[in-house]
Amino acid sequence: MQEMKSETNQTGRFGEYGGQYIPETLMSEIDRLTAAYNHYKNDPDFKAELKDLLINYANRPSLLYHAKRMSADLGGAQIYFKREDLNHTGSHKINNVLGQILLAKRMGKTRIIAETGAGQHGVATATVAALMGMECEIFMGKLDTERQALNVYRMELLGAKVHAISTGTGTLKDAVNAAMQEWTRRMDDTHYVIGSTMGPHPFPTMVRDFQSVISKEIKAQLLQETGKLPDAVVACVGGGSNAIGAFYHFIDDSSVKLIGCEAAGKGIHTDQTAATLETGRIGIFHGMKSLFCQDDDGDIAPVYSISAGLDYPGIGPEHAALQAQKRVQYVGITDDEAVDAFEYIAQTEGIVAAIESSHAVAYVKKLAPTMRPDQIIVCNLSGRGDKDVAAIARYRGVDLHD
Amino acid sequence: MTKLQEAFTGENTFIGFTVAGDPSIEKSVEYVVAMANAGADVVELGIPFSDPVADGPVIQAADLRAFAAGITTDKIFEMVATIRQQTDVPLVFLSYANKIFDYGYDRFYQRCEELDVSGTVIPDLPVEERDELVPIAQKHGVAVIPLVAPTSGERVAKIVSGSQGFIYLVSSLGVTGMRDNVANDLTTTIEKIKAVTDTPVAVGFGIHTPEQVKQMNQIADGAIVGSGIVKLIEEQPNNATDAITKYVQEMKGLAQVK
Structure with missing residues (x-):
């Protein structure tokens, strides 16, 4: 997308913040994702397809x-x-989801997982997964599934499976924990669409760019x-x-x-x-x-x-x-x-x-x-x-x- | 030879894990000592964390029991001081990065040195980020034990070069917990490690039977058992000493499995 303006180095640092503090099990996948993102963000076909979706779909x-x-x-x-x-x-969530799922598709993934808090990111993810014919599972805190029951049904309507997470506080943080755990179990065919500018590099930079x-x-x-x-x-x-x-x-x-x-x-x-x-x-x-x-x-x-x-x-x-x-x-x-x-x-x-x-x-x-x-x-x-x-x-x- | 490396010189090297403070500080001390007395070569003590993303439900529940007992990092160090009056078994901590970072790297490793804690296993600190901590740990003579996963592939050499203590080889994808089939392609990963370093390799995640311990000692240098022991504490929180003793003896091959 655009060139990076903030100080971010190869391991995704913003000053002293950022980095890649995740289990080794995921690091090879994170390395693959970083390489794919760095390649496709400058790829004319990828950019054209994303632009078309942003205009004509979103x-x-x-x-x-x-x-x-x-x-x-x-x-x-x-x-x-x-x-x-x-x-x-x-919501704005669709901007990032279109970019990441398009990238996941280029990487050969067939399954998408995501966390959601209010449900907006989950709905956007379920929507684009449906559009691209990909399997989709959403992790959502149990408390949030109660606060946002309509969005849970909307995700299910779009063909996603919604997991209500009751560990911890049953909110967004616990949904992220559960989605990360699921990713460590299965990453070969699965991309984890993180919904915000958080997580290990390259996510904060990639989501920011999208x-x-x-x-x-x-x-x-x-x-x-x-x-x-x-x-x-x-x-x-x-x-x-x-x-x-x-x-x-x-x-x-x-x-x-x-x-x-x-x-x-x-x-x-x-x-x-x-x-x-x-x-x-x-x-x-x-x-x-x-x-x-x-x-x-x-x-x-x-x-x-x-x-x-x-x-x-x-x-x-x-x-x-x-x-x-x-x-x-x-x-x-x-x-x-x-x-x-x-x-x-x-x-x-x-x-x-x-x-x-x-x-x-x-x-x-x-x-x-x-x-x-x-x-x-x-x-x-x-x-x-x-x-x-x-x-x-x-x-x-x-x-x-x- | 360091204390940790020495732990790998006998037969059937067995590393037992328990969560510090589960179900209480007193009982947790008793269980660590029981493991040591039953023949555990190394005891790995888990520092409970609010969000243990690399752990399955058994260890998550143990963390909650320890929190309910009021465990803190300072109390864990006090607990280790009590353990040290009863056994000199090699000890390593398993801790998520934030618990050590927030305590202060230097302050944490200084306490480890004072209490003869030989190493730390940090599941969310990959090789990319370990430079911020390794020199400090080394200054205090404490090993930062690297984790290698089935997915590490080309990363293995980078991860194990310069390693100390032992290498924690994660047997399978996902989180901690008991599994019947531990991945068969471990030998390929072990060969990759052995091509780079002589540091002993211990296999963890999913191991819970004496046969698995024996098998891991044949293809690697030792086995780590966590959830299997924690489960015994879950079953009888205040009376697990005999069960733990028997379990560790069986794992070590020192007692017959009935």
Whole structure:
């Protein structure tokens, strides 16, 4: 895809973060994947096939929408939404999944496995696996299968087998553990489509490259409409894939403020939070050296967020490095703020955004009034919120009858 | 010859594994000593981790029992100090990278040196990343035991060059646990290792019968048994001493299997 801009060497380091901390059993497969990715990312046929799928299957480019009512209501900066929620399958996840499954197919794989939190990555994976005629198994925390029951059925409808994982906290972290274990059992015919910019090299770089189409489009679309760069780009951060996608082509534009919104849950000073960049410390887990929420003895701490997609105790290594370089500012958004924003964007703009993306909208609500009307904020709407409607109703104490 | 290498000079070399603190610190000490007294050549002590991705359900459950007993890395070192009053059996730790990284590499290996712990097996630290730790371990005279997998292929030479202590050969794909058929193409991998180094090779993952131990000692230099022992503790957490003793004796070929 694009050339690498951040400091990443052959073993995928971003400053001191990144690397390949995984069992030896998987290393040969990781070596093969790295070689295949390095080859195909520059292969004209591969690039053309991916581009065609992005345009004709995933509905790219996604719209860059000027939210005039919200801009006027907040009384500050002009707010633009990058509508990744309008992609096929309803989130940014399809960008990465198309790239990785296309690559897996080139590598001769016939079976795809993936983890999922909210279910958006699982749905995207099941969708593309169906499209390409590949076998598909999805690993999802048991708690998440309950929070996102509709997405479980949607994946099954698409022909995937969904495993509910009850070990540990029964959330995204445990789904990743289970998917990695499955990969160590069977890698000859199987590719593990990691859904975020995390895991061992080459995943953080590869997923970033596949998602960087978001910032590439934002830049072109905004230049065409306004002739300017944005003053700020805001995105939610779980593992970090939609955020790095939205930030990537602006990293070298020092006038553009980049803000990642992580899930503070009930607050970063409580133990019910998933704000890794604010409360975590350096560690080694899930194949990478990065920041993780940990207890005093180096065990991975349980994290909490209303959002199943941000409920992860780690962060992609490139984000850890961007925070260390002070290039990106990371802020925590609480459940309450995210739910308020979920309702606000629905009522102001007629958009039901994912609860994950609503974390970014919540920060835009705070940021916009502090800026001038000639300034521009681009907020990445990473996914649509249909999947969250029932949970938000419950949060508000509404009893839904089917 | 180091203490670990010496452990491989007898017949039927047997390495027994247990999770430190399973089901309690006192009992765990007793079980390690029982293994040593029953003839285990090396005891491998697992440091429990919240997310043991290379382990199957038996060892995961043991980790949870140890956490319930309040185990921490500091308490494990205290436990080893107690073990050292009763046996000088060679000890190695099995630990995920983060437990050692977070404790501090130098501080961790310093404690190992003080307590005569001979080595560490780190399942999520491949050769690509081990340089950040190996010089520190070496400074304290502790071996970083490399893992070789059935999938290692061309990587074998790179992994085993400069190895110390022993080489942990993973018998099969997947995670720890008991298996009836341990992969038959192990001999090819062992030949590849032997072409590069004289460091002894011990085979682990799936081994749980005396016949398998014997077979591994014929094709390699020793066998590692984990889940089979941990299962005995799961069955009778507070009364497993006799069962462990008998099991290890059988594995060593010192007692008749009934």
